[in-house]
Amino acid sequence: MKNKLFCLMTGILLLSAFSPAMAVSRPDAHAPISVMGEHTHNKGEWMLSTRYMRMNMAGLNSAATGYMMAPQSMSMDMLMLGAMIAPTDDFTWMIMLPWSRKNMTMINQMSSATMSEMSQGFGDVSLSALYTIWKTPTHKLHLTAGASLPIGRINSSTGGSVQTYPMQIGSGSTSLLPGLTYVQTHADLSLGAQTSATIRTNDNPRDYRLGDQYKATTWIAKPLGNSLSISARVDHTVWGSIKGSDATISSTKSPAGNPINSGGTRTEIGLGINFIQPEGPYSGHRFALELITPIAQTLNGSQLETTSIITLGWQYGI
Ligand SMILES: [Cu+2]
Known part of the structure:
Protein backbone atom coordinates (compact mmCIF):
# COMPACT_ATOMS: atom_id res chain seq x y z
CA MET A 1 0.00 0.00 0.00
CA LYS A 2 2.77 2.43 1.03
CA ASN A 3 4.65 1.48 -2.12
CA LYS A 4 1.66 2.21 -4.34
CA LEU A 5 1.15 5.56 -2.67
CA PHE A 6 4.83 6.37 -3.13
CA CYS A 7 4.63 5.46 -6.83
CA LEU A 8 1.52 7.60 -7.28
CA MET A 9 3.11 10.59 -5.52
CA THR A 10 6.31 10.25 -7.56
CA GLY A 11 4.19 9.99 -10.71
CA ILE A 12 2.26 13.17 -9.93
CA LEU A 13 5.48 15.02 -9.04
CA LEU A 14 7.18 13.91 -12.25
CA LEU A 15 4.13 14.86 -14.31
CA SER A 16 3.82 18.31 -12.77
CA ALA A 17 7.58 18.86 -13.20
CA PHE A 18 7.62 17.81 -16.84
CA SER A 19 4.30 18.97 -18.24
CA PRO A 20 5.34 22.65 -18.68
CA ALA A 21 8.51 21.53 -20.51
CA MET A 22 6.45 19.20 -22.69
CA ALA A 23 4.06 22.03 -23.51
CA VAL A 24 6.99 24.19 -24.68
CA SER A 25 7.97 21.63 -27.29
CA ARG A 26 4.57 21.70 -29.00
CA PRO A 27 4.39 23.52 -32.33
CA ASP A 28 1.54 25.67 -30.97
CA ALA A 29 3.46 26.52 -27.77
CA HIS A 30 4.21 29.81 -29.52
CA MET A 55 2.66 45.10 -45.33
CA ASN A 56 0.87 46.26 -48.48
CA MET A 57 -1.32 49.33 -48.68
CA ALA A 58 -3.26 50.58 -51.68
CA GLY A 59 -6.12 52.94 -52.47
CA LEU A 60 -7.20 55.95 -50.42
CA ASN A 61 -10.25 55.59 -48.16
CA SER A 62 -11.34 59.05 -49.33
CA ALA A 63 -10.19 61.36 -52.12
CA ALA A 64 -7.15 63.59 -51.54
CA THR A 65 -9.15 66.72 -52.38
CA GLY A 66 -7.16 69.94 -52.11
CA TYR A 67 -3.75 68.29 -52.16
CA MET A 68 -1.25 68.37 -55.02
CA MET A 69 -0.30 64.70 -54.67
CA ALA A 70 -2.44 61.61 -54.00
CA PRO A 71 -0.73 58.51 -52.56
CA GLN A 72 -1.56 55.39 -54.60
CA SER A 73 0.21 52.54 -52.84
CA MET A 74 2.75 51.86 -50.16
CA SER A 75 4.67 48.83 -48.97
CA MET A 76 6.69 48.21 -45.87
CA ASP A 77 9.26 45.43 -45.56
CA PHE A 91 10.89 36.58 -15.54
CA THR A 92 11.80 36.74 -19.22
CA TRP A 93 13.61 39.65 -20.83
CA MET A 94 12.88 40.48 -24.43
CA ILE A 95 14.64 42.91 -26.77
CA MET A 96 13.50 43.74 -30.30
CA LEU A 97 15.08 45.80 -33.05
CA PRO A 98 13.26 46.44 -36.33
CA TRP A 99 14.79 47.42 -39.64
CA SER A 100 12.36 48.62 -42.28
CA ARG A 101 12.17 49.79 -45.84
CA LYS A 102 9.18 51.77 -47.08
CA ASN A 103 8.12 52.52 -50.63
CA MET A 104 5.34 54.88 -51.64
CA THR A 105 3.98 55.70 -55.07
CA MET A 106 1.83 58.76 -55.68
CA ILE A 107 0.23 60.65 -58.50
CA ASN A 108 0.36 64.38 -59.21
CA GLN A 109 -3.32 65.31 -59.37
CA MET A 110 -2.71 68.15 -61.88
CA SER A 111 -0.28 66.54 -64.32
CA SER A 112 -1.18 62.87 -63.65
CA ALA A 113 2.54 62.10 -63.43
CA THR A 114 3.42 59.32 -61.01
CA MET A 115 6.44 59.28 -58.74
CA SER A 116 7.78 57.13 -55.96
CA GLU A 117 9.92 57.57 -52.90
CA MET A 118 11.73 55.27 -50.48
CA SER A 119 13.04 55.33 -46.93
CA GLN A 120 14.84 52.75 -44.85
CA GLY A 121 16.72 52.18 -41.61
CA PHE A 122 16.63 50.79 -38.09
CA GLY A 123 13.48 51.64 -36.14
CA ASP A 124 12.90 52.11 -32.41
CA VAL A 125 14.42 49.44 -30.17
CA SER A 126 12.23 47.95 -27.43
CA LEU A 127 13.07 46.25 -24.17
CA SER A 128 10.40 44.37 -22.21
CA ALA A 129 10.11 42.35 -19.02
CA LEU A 130 7.58 39.52 -19.12
CA TYR A 131 6.35 38.41 -15.72
CA THR A 132 4.30 35.25 -15.16
CA ILE A 133 1.38 35.90 -12.80
CA TRP A 134 -0.36 32.54 -12.97
CA LYS A 135 0.76 29.22 -14.35
CA THR A 136 -0.76 25.75 -14.28
CA PRO A 137 -0.23 22.97 -16.87
CA THR A 138 -3.24 24.28 -18.81
CA HIS A 139 -3.45 28.03 -18.01
CA LYS A 140 -0.87 30.76 -18.20
CA LEU A 141 -1.15 34.50 -17.67
CA HIS A 142 1.74 36.91 -18.01
CA LEU A 143 2.20 40.63 -17.81
CA THR A 144 4.47 42.64 -20.11
CA ALA A 145 6.12 45.90 -19.10
CA GLY A 146 8.25 47.40 -21.81
CA ALA A 147 9.67 50.59 -23.19
CA SER A 148 10.58 51.63 -26.71
CA LEU A 149 13.52 53.98 -27.18
CA PRO A 150 13.57 56.43 -30.12
CA ILE A 151 16.62 55.40 -32.11
CA GLY A 152 14.80 55.26 -35.48
CA ARG A 153 15.22 58.36 -37.63
CA ILE A 154 12.41 60.88 -38.04
CA ASN A 155 14.21 63.16 -40.49
CA SER A 156 14.37 60.82 -43.46
CA SER A 157 14.29 62.96 -46.57
CA THR A 158 14.13 62.76 -50.33
CA GLY A 159 15.18 65.40 -52.86
CA GLY A 160 16.16 67.74 -50.04
CA SER A 161 12.81 67.72 -48.20
CA VAL A 162 11.75 65.78 -45.13
CA GLN A 163 9.42 62.88 -46.04
CA THR A 164 5.84 62.62 -44.84
CA TYR A 165 4.88 61.00 -41.49
CA PRO A 166 4.11 57.46 -42.79
CA MET A 167 7.52 57.37 -44.52
CA GLN A 168 9.48 58.07 -41.32
CA ILE A 169 11.16 55.05 -39.73
CA GLY A 170 11.08 55.92 -36.01
CA SER A 171 8.54 57.61 -33.73
CA GLY A 172 11.00 59.99 -32.07
CA SER A 173 9.24 59.45 -28.72
CA THR A 174 9.92 57.21 -25.77
CA SER A 175 6.96 54.86 -25.47
CA LEU A 176 5.59 52.55 -22.80
CA LEU A 177 4.63 49.05 -23.95
CA PRO A 178 2.27 47.38 -21.46
CA GLY A 179 0.60 44.07 -22.27
CA LEU A 180 -1.29 41.10 -20.85
CA THR A 181 -1.30 37.61 -22.39
CA TYR A 182 -3.43 34.60 -21.49
CA VAL A 183 -2.91 31.15 -22.99
CA GLN A 184 -4.90 27.96 -22.43
CA THR A 185 -3.33 24.67 -23.54
CA HIS A 186 -5.39 21.52 -24.09
CA ALA A 187 -4.36 18.14 -25.50
CA ASP A 188 -5.75 18.83 -28.97
CA LEU A 189 -5.71 22.65 -29.23
CA SER A 190 -4.60 25.87 -27.61
CA LEU A 191 -6.29 29.24 -27.19
CA GLY A 192 -4.78 32.60 -26.48
CA ALA A 193 -5.59 36.27 -26.06
CA GLN A 194 -3.40 39.31 -25.75
CA THR A 195 -3.99 42.98 -25.20
CA SER A 196 -1.15 45.46 -25.64
CA ALA A 197 -0.54 49.17 -26.05
CA THR A 198 2.04 51.67 -27.25
CA ILE A 199 1.81 54.84 -25.20
CA ARG A 200 3.94 57.82 -26.31
CA THR A 201 5.32 59.73 -23.35
CA ASN A 202 6.73 62.85 -25.04
CA ASP A 203 6.73 65.01 -28.16
CA ASN A 204 9.67 64.17 -30.37
CA PRO A 205 12.42 66.68 -31.31
CA ARG A 206 10.43 67.60 -34.45
CA ASP A 207 7.48 68.79 -32.33
CA TYR A 208 4.97 66.01 -32.79
CA ARG A 209 4.07 62.63 -31.36
CA LEU A 210 2.48 59.69 -33.09
CA GLY A 211 -0.87 58.51 -31.72
CA ASP A 212 -1.05 55.91 -28.97
CA GLN A 213 -1.93 52.44 -30.16
CA TYR A 214 -4.16 49.81 -28.49
CA LYS A 215 -4.35 46.25 -29.72
CA ALA A 216 -6.39 43.17 -28.78
CA THR A 217 -5.99 39.79 -30.40
CA THR A 218 -7.26 36.27 -29.83
CA TRP A 219 -6.28 33.01 -31.52
CA ILE A 220 -6.93 29.31 -31.67
CA ALA A 221 -4.24 26.84 -32.73
CA LYS A 222 -4.46 23.15 -33.48
CA PRO A 223 -1.44 20.81 -33.52
CA LEU A 224 -1.40 18.35 -36.42
CA GLY A 225 1.10 15.85 -35.05
CA ASN A 226 4.31 16.81 -33.21
CA SER A 227 5.76 19.12 -35.86
CA LEU A 228 3.00 21.24 -37.30
CA SER A 229 0.19 23.43 -36.02
CA ILE A 230 -2.30 25.64 -37.79
CA SER A 231 -3.90 28.76 -36.37
CA ALA A 232 -6.66 31.28 -36.89
CA ARG A 233 -6.56 34.71 -35.29
CA VAL A 234 -8.58 37.92 -35.03
CA ASP A 235 -6.86 41.21 -34.30
CA HIS A 236 -8.28 44.66 -33.60
CA THR A 237 -6.11 47.78 -33.46
CA VAL A 238 -7.06 51.36 -32.58
CA TRP A 239 -4.48 54.12 -33.01
CA GLY A 240 -4.74 57.84 -32.44
CA SER A 241 -3.90 60.79 -34.65
CA ILE A 242 -0.57 62.57 -34.75
CA LYS A 243 -0.44 65.42 -32.22
CA GLY A 244 1.56 68.49 -33.22
CA SER A 245 3.42 68.72 -36.51
CA ASP A 246 6.86 68.88 -38.08
CA ALA A 247 7.12 72.44 -39.47
CA THR A 248 9.38 71.25 -42.29
CA ILE A 249 6.75 68.84 -43.73
CA SER A 250 4.28 70.48 -46.12
CA SER A 251 0.71 69.87 -44.96
CA THR A 252 -0.81 70.76 -48.36
CA LYS A 253 1.38 68.82 -50.81
CA SER A 254 0.19 65.34 -49.80
CA PRO A 255 -2.45 64.13 -47.32
CA ALA A 256 0.32 62.00 -45.78
CA GLY A 257 1.97 65.26 -44.65
CA ASN A 258 -1.09 66.48 -42.74
CA PRO A 259 -1.68 65.08 -39.22
CA ILE A 260 -5.47 65.17 -39.71
CA ASN A 261 -5.00 62.22 -42.06
CA SER A 262 -3.74 59.86 -39.37
CA GLY A 263 -5.22 57.47 -36.84
CA GLY A 264 -7.96 54.90 -37.25
CA THR A 265 -9.03 51.36 -36.46
CA ARG A 266 -8.45 48.07 -38.22
CA THR A 267 -9.78 44.54 -37.71
CA GLU A 268 -7.86 41.68 -39.30
CA ILE A 269 -7.98 37.93 -39.56
CA GLY A 270 -4.81 35.85 -39.73
CA LEU A 271 -4.23 32.26 -40.81
CA GLY A 272 -0.93 30.72 -39.77
CA ILE A 273 1.25 27.66 -39.50
CA ASN A 274 4.02 26.85 -37.00
CA PHE A 275 6.60 24.19 -37.68
CA ILE A 276 9.13 22.55 -35.36
CA GLN A 277 11.16 19.39 -35.45
CA PRO A 278 10.94 17.90 -31.94
CA GLU A 279 14.12 15.82 -32.40
CA GLY A 280 17.01 15.64 -34.82
CA PRO A 281 19.40 18.18 -36.35
CA TYR A 282 16.79 20.97 -36.49
CA SER A 283 15.36 20.59 -33.01
CA GLY A 284 15.23 23.95 -31.27
CA HIS A 285 14.37 25.74 -34.52
CA ARG A 286 10.89 27.05 -35.25
CA PHE A 287 9.53 28.25 -38.56
CA ALA A 288 6.23 30.04 -38.89
CA LEU A 289 4.11 31.89 -41.39
CA GLU A 290 1.01 34.01 -41.01
CA LEU A 291 -1.14 35.63 -43.70
CA ILE A 292 -3.27 38.52 -42.55
CA THR A 293 -6.19 40.19 -44.29
CA PRO A 294 -8.04 43.25 -42.98
CA ILE A 295 -11.79 42.72 -42.77
CA ALA A 296 -12.70 46.24 -41.63
CA GLN A 297 -10.87 49.55 -41.31
CA THR A 298 -11.85 53.11 -40.58
CA LEU A 299 -9.21 55.72 -41.26
CA ASN A 300 -9.36 59.40 -40.34
CA GLY A 301 -9.26 61.78 -43.32
CA SER A 302 -7.56 60.50 -46.45
CA GLN A 303 -5.20 57.55 -45.95
CA LEU A 304 -4.03 54.44 -47.79
CA GLU A 305 -5.86 51.25 -46.78
CA THR A 306 -4.00 48.13 -45.72
CA THR A 307 -4.62 45.27 -48.14
CA SER A 308 -2.49 42.40 -46.78
CA ILE A 309 0.26 41.51 -44.31
CA ILE A 310 2.59 38.53 -44.46
CA THR A 311 4.82 37.51 -41.56
CA LEU A 312 7.50 34.85 -41.87
CA GLY A 313 9.52 33.88 -38.81
CA TRP A 314 12.44 31.83 -37.66
CA GLN A 315 13.20 31.27 -33.99
CA TYR A 316 15.99 29.34 -32.34
CA GLY A 317 16.36 28.65 -28.67
CA ILE A 318 17.41 26.25 -25.96
CU1 LIG B 1 11.00 33.10 -26.86
Missing part, protein backbone atom coordinates in the same frame (compact mmCIF):
# COMPACT_ATOMS: atom_id res chain seq x y z
CA ALA A 31 1.32 31.96 -30.75
CA PRO A 32 0.87 32.86 -34.43
CA ILE A 33 4.13 34.53 -35.53
CA SER A 34 2.81 38.10 -35.82
CA VAL A 35 2.01 38.20 -32.09
CA MET A 36 4.94 39.50 -30.03
CA GLY A 37 5.88 38.67 -26.44
CA GLU A 38 3.20 35.98 -26.22
CA HIS A 39 5.32 33.32 -24.54
CA THR A 40 7.85 33.26 -21.73
CA HIS A 41 10.79 30.97 -21.03
CA ASN A 42 11.90 28.83 -18.14
CA LYS A 43 14.98 29.72 -16.10
CA GLY A 44 18.19 29.56 -18.14
CA GLU A 45 16.49 29.36 -21.54
CA TRP A 46 17.22 31.84 -24.32
CA MET A 47 15.91 32.41 -27.81
CA LEU A 48 16.88 34.35 -30.92
CA SER A 49 14.33 35.27 -33.54
CA THR A 50 14.00 36.92 -36.92
CA ARG A 51 10.71 37.95 -38.43
CA TYR A 52 10.20 39.25 -41.90
CA MET A 53 7.01 41.22 -42.33
CA ARG A 54 5.57 42.67 -45.51
CA MET A 78 10.37 44.91 -41.99
CA LEU A 79 13.00 42.66 -40.52
CA MET A 80 12.50 42.29 -36.78
CA LEU A 81 15.42 40.92 -34.80
CA GLY A 82 14.63 39.65 -31.32
CA ALA A 83 16.23 37.97 -28.33
CA MET A 84 14.72 36.54 -25.16
CA ILE A 85 16.43 35.31 -22.02
CA ALA A 86 14.94 34.04 -18.76
CA PRO A 87 16.93 34.65 -15.56
CA THR A 88 14.17 32.95 -13.50
CA ASP A 89 11.07 30.87 -14.24
CA ASP A 90 8.87 33.93 -13.68
Whole structure:
Protein backbone atom coordinates (compact mmCIF):
# COMPACT_ATOMS: atom_id res chain seq x y z
CA MET A 1 0.00 0.00 0.00
CA LYS A 2 2.77 2.43 1.03
CA ASN A 3 4.65 1.48 -2.12
CA LYS A 4 1.66 2.21 -4.34
CA LEU A 5 1.15 5.56 -2.67
CA PHE A 6 4.83 6.37 -3.13
CA CYS A 7 4.63 5.46 -6.83
CA LEU A 8 1.52 7.60 -7.28
CA MET A 9 3.11 10.59 -5.52
CA THR A 10 6.31 10.25 -7.56
CA GLY A 11 4.19 9.99 -10.71
CA ILE A 12 2.26 13.17 -9.93
CA LEU A 13 5.48 15.02 -9.04
CA LEU A 14 7.18 13.91 -12.25
CA LEU A 15 4.13 14.86 -14.31
CA SER A 16 3.82 18.31 -12.77
CA ALA A 17 7.58 18.86 -13.20
CA PHE A 18 7.62 17.81 -16.84
CA SER A 19 4.30 18.97 -18.24
CA PRO A 20 5.34 22.65 -18.68
CA ALA A 21 8.51 21.53 -20.51
CA MET A 22 6.45 19.20 -22.69
CA ALA A 23 4.06 22.03 -23.51
CA VAL A 24 6.99 24.19 -24.68
CA SER A 25 7.97 21.63 -27.29
CA ARG A 26 4.57 21.70 -29.00
CA PRO A 27 4.39 23.52 -32.33
CA ASP A 28 1.54 25.67 -30.97
CA ALA A 29 3.46 26.52 -27.77
CA HIS A 30 4.21 29.81 -29.52
CA ALA A 31 1.32 31.96 -30.75
CA PRO A 32 0.87 32.86 -34.43
CA ILE A 33 4.13 34.53 -35.53
CA SER A 34 2.81 38.10 -35.82
CA VAL A 35 2.01 38.20 -32.09
CA MET A 36 4.94 39.50 -30.03
CA GLY A 37 5.88 38.67 -26.44
CA GLU A 38 3.20 35.98 -26.22
CA HIS A 39 5.32 33.32 -24.54
CA THR A 40 7.85 33.26 -21.73
CA HIS A 41 10.79 30.97 -21.03
CA ASN A 42 11.90 28.83 -18.14
CA LYS A 43 14.98 29.72 -16.10
CA GLY A 44 18.19 29.56 -18.14
CA GLU A 45 16.49 29.36 -21.54
CA TRP A 46 17.22 31.84 -24.32
CA MET A 47 15.91 32.41 -27.81
CA LEU A 48 16.88 34.35 -30.92
CA SER A 49 14.33 35.27 -33.54
CA THR A 50 14.00 36.92 -36.92
CA ARG A 51 10.71 37.95 -38.43
CA TYR A 52 10.20 39.25 -41.90
CA MET A 53 7.01 41.22 -42.33
CA ARG A 54 5.57 42.67 -45.51
CA MET A 55 2.66 45.10 -45.33
CA ASN A 56 0.87 46.26 -48.48
CA MET A 57 -1.32 49.33 -48.68
CA ALA A 58 -3.26 50.58 -51.68
CA GLY A 59 -6.12 52.94 -52.47
CA LEU A 60 -7.20 55.95 -50.42
CA ASN A 61 -10.25 55.59 -48.16
CA SER A 62 -11.34 59.05 -49.33
CA ALA A 63 -10.19 61.36 -52.12
CA ALA A 64 -7.15 63.59 -51.54
CA THR A 65 -9.15 66.72 -52.38
CA GLY A 66 -7.16 69.94 -52.11
CA TYR A 67 -3.75 68.29 -52.16
CA MET A 68 -1.25 68.37 -55.02
CA MET A 69 -0.30 64.70 -54.67
CA ALA A 70 -2.44 61.61 -54.00
CA PRO A 71 -0.73 58.51 -52.56
CA GLN A 72 -1.56 55.39 -54.60
CA SER A 73 0.21 52.54 -52.84
CA MET A 74 2.75 51.86 -50.16
CA SER A 75 4.67 48.83 -48.97
CA MET A 76 6.69 48.21 -45.87
CA ASP A 77 9.26 45.43 -45.56
CA MET A 78 10.37 44.91 -41.99
CA LEU A 79 13.00 42.66 -40.52
CA MET A 80 12.50 42.29 -36.78
CA LEU A 81 15.42 40.92 -34.80
CA GLY A 82 14.63 39.65 -31.32
CA ALA A 83 16.23 37.97 -28.33
CA MET A 84 14.72 36.54 -25.16
CA ILE A 85 16.43 35.31 -22.02
CA ALA A 86 14.94 34.04 -18.76
CA PRO A 87 16.93 34.65 -15.56
CA THR A 88 14.17 32.95 -13.50
CA ASP A 89 11.07 30.87 -14.24
CA ASP A 90 8.87 33.93 -13.68
CA PHE A 91 10.89 36.58 -15.54
CA THR A 92 11.80 36.74 -19.22
CA TRP A 93 13.61 39.65 -20.83
CA MET A 94 12.88 40.48 -24.43
CA ILE A 95 14.64 42.91 -26.77
CA MET A 96 13.50 43.74 -30.30
CA LEU A 97 15.08 45.80 -33.05
CA PRO A 98 13.26 46.44 -36.33
CA TRP A 99 14.79 47.42 -39.64
CA SER A 100 12.36 48.62 -42.28
CA ARG A 101 12.17 49.79 -45.84
CA LYS A 102 9.18 51.77 -47.08
CA ASN A 103 8.12 52.52 -50.63
CA MET A 104 5.34 54.88 -51.64
CA THR A 105 3.98 55.70 -55.07
CA MET A 106 1.83 58.76 -55.68
CA ILE A 107 0.23 60.65 -58.50
CA ASN A 108 0.36 64.38 -59.21
CA GLN A 109 -3.32 65.31 -59.37
CA MET A 110 -2.71 68.15 -61.88
CA SER A 111 -0.28 66.54 -64.32
CA SER A 112 -1.18 62.87 -63.65
CA ALA A 113 2.54 62.10 -63.43
CA THR A 114 3.42 59.32 -61.01
CA MET A 115 6.44 59.28 -58.74
CA SER A 116 7.78 57.13 -55.96
CA GLU A 117 9.92 57.57 -52.90
CA MET A 118 11.73 55.27 -50.48
CA SER A 119 13.04 55.33 -46.93
CA GLN A 120 14.84 52.75 -44.85
CA GLY A 121 16.72 52.18 -41.61
CA PHE A 122 16.63 50.79 -38.09
CA GLY A 123 13.48 51.64 -36.14
CA ASP A 124 12.90 52.11 -32.41
CA VAL A 125 14.42 49.44 -30.17
CA SER A 126 12.23 47.95 -27.43
CA LEU A 127 13.07 46.25 -24.17
CA SER A 128 10.40 44.37 -22.21
CA ALA A 129 10.11 42.35 -19.02
CA LEU A 130 7.58 39.52 -19.12
CA TYR A 131 6.35 38.41 -15.72
CA THR A 132 4.30 35.25 -15.16
CA ILE A 133 1.38 35.90 -12.80
CA TRP A 134 -0.36 32.54 -12.97
CA LYS A 135 0.76 29.22 -14.35
CA THR A 136 -0.76 25.75 -14.28
CA PRO A 137 -0.23 22.97 -16.87
CA THR A 138 -3.24 24.28 -18.81
CA HIS A 139 -3.45 28.03 -18.01
CA LYS A 140 -0.87 30.76 -18.20
CA LEU A 141 -1.15 34.50 -17.67
CA HIS A 142 1.74 36.91 -18.01
CA LEU A 143 2.20 40.63 -17.81
CA THR A 144 4.47 42.64 -20.11
CA ALA A 145 6.12 45.90 -19.10
CA GLY A 146 8.25 47.40 -21.81
CA ALA A 147 9.67 50.59 -23.19
CA SER A 148 10.58 51.63 -26.71
CA LEU A 149 13.52 53.98 -27.18
CA PRO A 150 13.57 56.43 -30.12
CA ILE A 151 16.62 55.40 -32.11
CA GLY A 152 14.80 55.26 -35.48
CA ARG A 153 15.22 58.36 -37.63
CA ILE A 154 12.41 60.88 -38.04
CA ASN A 155 14.21 63.16 -40.49
CA SER A 156 14.37 60.82 -43.46
CA SER A 157 14.29 62.96 -46.57
CA THR A 158 14.13 62.76 -50.33
CA GLY A 159 15.18 65.40 -52.86
CA GLY A 160 16.16 67.74 -50.04
CA SER A 161 12.81 67.72 -48.20
CA VAL A 162 11.75 65.78 -45.13
CA GLN A 163 9.42 62.88 -46.04
CA THR A 164 5.84 62.62 -44.84
CA TYR A 165 4.88 61.00 -41.49
CA PRO A 166 4.11 57.46 -42.79
CA MET A 167 7.52 57.37 -44.52
CA GLN A 168 9.48 58.07 -41.32
CA ILE A 169 11.16 55.05 -39.73
CA GLY A 170 11.08 55.92 -36.01
CA SER A 171 8.54 57.61 -33.73
CA GLY A 172 11.00 59.99 -32.07
CA SER A 173 9.24 59.45 -28.72
CA THR A 174 9.92 57.21 -25.77
CA SER A 175 6.96 54.86 -25.47
CA LEU A 176 5.59 52.55 -22.80
CA LEU A 177 4.63 49.05 -23.95
CA PRO A 178 2.27 47.38 -21.46
CA GLY A 179 0.60 44.07 -22.27
CA LEU A 180 -1.29 41.10 -20.85
CA THR A 181 -1.30 37.61 -22.39
CA TYR A 182 -3.43 34.60 -21.49
CA VAL A 183 -2.91 31.15 -22.99
CA GLN A 184 -4.90 27.96 -22.43
CA THR A 185 -3.33 24.67 -23.54
CA HIS A 186 -5.39 21.52 -24.09
CA ALA A 187 -4.36 18.14 -25.50
CA ASP A 188 -5.75 18.83 -28.97
CA LEU A 189 -5.71 22.65 -29.23
CA SER A 190 -4.60 25.87 -27.61
CA LEU A 191 -6.29 29.24 -27.19
CA GLY A 192 -4.78 32.60 -26.48
CA ALA A 193 -5.59 36.27 -26.06
CA GLN A 194 -3.40 39.31 -25.75
CA THR A 195 -3.99 42.98 -25.20
CA SER A 196 -1.15 45.46 -25.64
CA ALA A 197 -0.54 49.17 -26.05
CA THR A 198 2.04 51.67 -27.25
CA ILE A 199 1.81 54.84 -25.20
CA ARG A 200 3.94 57.82 -26.31
CA THR A 201 5.32 59.73 -23.35
CA ASN A 202 6.73 62.85 -25.04
CA ASP A 203 6.73 65.01 -28.16
CA ASN A 204 9.67 64.17 -30.37
CA PRO A 205 12.42 66.68 -31.31
CA ARG A 206 10.43 67.60 -34.45
CA ASP A 207 7.48 68.79 -32.33
CA TYR A 208 4.97 66.01 -32.79
CA ARG A 209 4.07 62.63 -31.36
CA LEU A 210 2.48 59.69 -33.09
CA GLY A 211 -0.87 58.51 -31.72
CA ASP A 212 -1.05 55.91 -28.97
CA GLN A 213 -1.93 52.44 -30.16
CA TYR A 214 -4.16 49.81 -28.49
CA LYS A 215 -4.35 46.25 -29.72
CA ALA A 216 -6.39 43.17 -28.78
CA THR A 217 -5.99 39.79 -30.40
CA THR A 218 -7.26 36.27 -29.83
CA TRP A 219 -6.28 33.01 -31.52
CA ILE A 220 -6.93 29.31 -31.67
CA ALA A 221 -4.24 26.84 -32.73
CA LYS A 222 -4.46 23.15 -33.48
CA PRO A 223 -1.44 20.81 -33.52
CA LEU A 224 -1.40 18.35 -36.42
CA GLY A 225 1.10 15.85 -35.05
CA ASN A 226 4.31 16.81 -33.21
CA SER A 227 5.76 19.12 -35.86
CA LEU A 228 3.00 21.24 -37.30
CA SER A 229 0.19 23.43 -36.02
CA ILE A 230 -2.30 25.64 -37.79
CA SER A 231 -3.90 28.76 -36.37
CA ALA A 232 -6.66 31.28 -36.89
CA ARG A 233 -6.56 34.71 -35.29
CA VAL A 234 -8.58 37.92 -35.03
CA ASP A 235 -6.86 41.21 -34.30
CA HIS A 236 -8.28 44.66 -33.60
CA THR A 237 -6.11 47.78 -33.46
CA VAL A 238 -7.06 51.36 -32.58
CA TRP A 239 -4.48 54.12 -33.01
CA GLY A 240 -4.74 57.84 -32.44
CA SER A 241 -3.90 60.79 -34.65
CA ILE A 242 -0.57 62.57 -34.75
CA LYS A 243 -0.44 65.42 -32.22
CA GLY A 244 1.56 68.49 -33.22
CA SER A 245 3.42 68.72 -36.51
CA ASP A 246 6.86 68.88 -38.08
CA ALA A 247 7.12 72.44 -39.47
CA THR A 248 9.38 71.25 -42.29
CA ILE A 249 6.75 68.84 -43.73
CA SER A 250 4.28 70.48 -46.12
CA SER A 251 0.71 69.87 -44.96
CA THR A 252 -0.81 70.76 -48.36
CA LYS A 253 1.38 68.82 -50.81
CA SER A 254 0.19 65.34 -49.80
CA PRO A 255 -2.45 64.13 -47.32
CA ALA A 256 0.32 62.00 -45.78
CA GLY A 257 1.97 65.26 -44.65
CA ASN A 258 -1.09 66.48 -42.74
CA PRO A 259 -1.68 65.08 -39.22
CA ILE A 260 -5.47 65.17 -39.71
CA ASN A 261 -5.00 62.22 -42.06
CA SER A 262 -3.74 59.86 -39.37
CA GLY A 263 -5.22 57.47 -36.84
CA GLY A 264 -7.96 54.90 -37.25
CA THR A 265 -9.03 51.36 -36.46
CA ARG A 266 -8.45 48.07 -38.22
CA THR A 267 -9.78 44.54 -37.71
CA GLU A 268 -7.86 41.68 -39.30
CA ILE A 269 -7.98 37.93 -39.56
CA GLY A 270 -4.81 35.85 -39.73
CA LEU A 271 -4.23 32.26 -40.81
CA GLY A 272 -0.93 30.72 -39.77
CA ILE A 273 1.25 27.66 -39.50
CA ASN A 274 4.02 26.85 -37.00
CA PHE A 275 6.60 24.19 -37.68
CA ILE A 276 9.13 22.55 -35.36
CA GLN A 277 11.16 19.39 -35.45
CA PRO A 278 10.94 17.90 -31.94
CA GLU A 279 14.12 15.82 -32.40
CA GLY A 280 17.01 15.64 -34.82
CA PRO A 281 19.40 18.18 -36.35
CA TYR A 282 16.79 20.97 -36.49
CA SER A 283 15.36 20.59 -33.01
CA GLY A 284 15.23 23.95 -31.27
CA HIS A 285 14.37 25.74 -34.52
CA ARG A 286 10.89 27.05 -35.25
CA PHE A 287 9.53 28.25 -38.56
CA ALA A 288 6.23 30.04 -38.89
CA LEU A 289 4.11 31.89 -41.39
CA GLU A 290 1.01 34.01 -41.01
CA LEU A 291 -1.14 35.63 -43.70
CA ILE A 292 -3.27 38.52 -42.55
CA THR A 293 -6.19 40.19 -44.29
CA PRO A 294 -8.04 43.25 -42.98
CA ILE A 295 -11.79 42.72 -42.77
CA ALA A 296 -12.70 46.24 -41.63
CA GLN A 297 -10.87 49.55 -41.31
CA THR A 298 -11.85 53.11 -40.58
CA LEU A 299 -9.21 55.72 -41.26
CA ASN A 300 -9.36 59.40 -40.34
CA GLY A 301 -9.26 61.78 -43.32
CA SER A 302 -7.56 60.50 -46.45
CA GLN A 303 -5.20 57.55 -45.95
CA LEU A 304 -4.03 54.44 -47.79
CA GLU A 305 -5.86 51.25 -46.78
CA THR A 306 -4.00 48.13 -45.72
CA THR A 307 -4.62 45.27 -48.14
CA SER A 308 -2.49 42.40 -46.78
CA ILE A 309 0.26 41.51 -44.31
CA ILE A 310 2.59 38.53 -44.46
CA THR A 311 4.82 37.51 -41.56
CA LEU A 312 7.50 34.85 -41.87
CA GLY A 313 9.52 33.88 -38.81
CA TRP A 314 12.44 31.83 -37.66
CA GLN A 315 13.20 31.27 -33.99
CA TYR A 316 15.99 29.34 -32.34
CA GLY A 317 16.36 28.65 -28.67
CA ILE A 318 17.41 26.25 -25.96
CU1 LIG B 1 11.00 33.10 -26.86
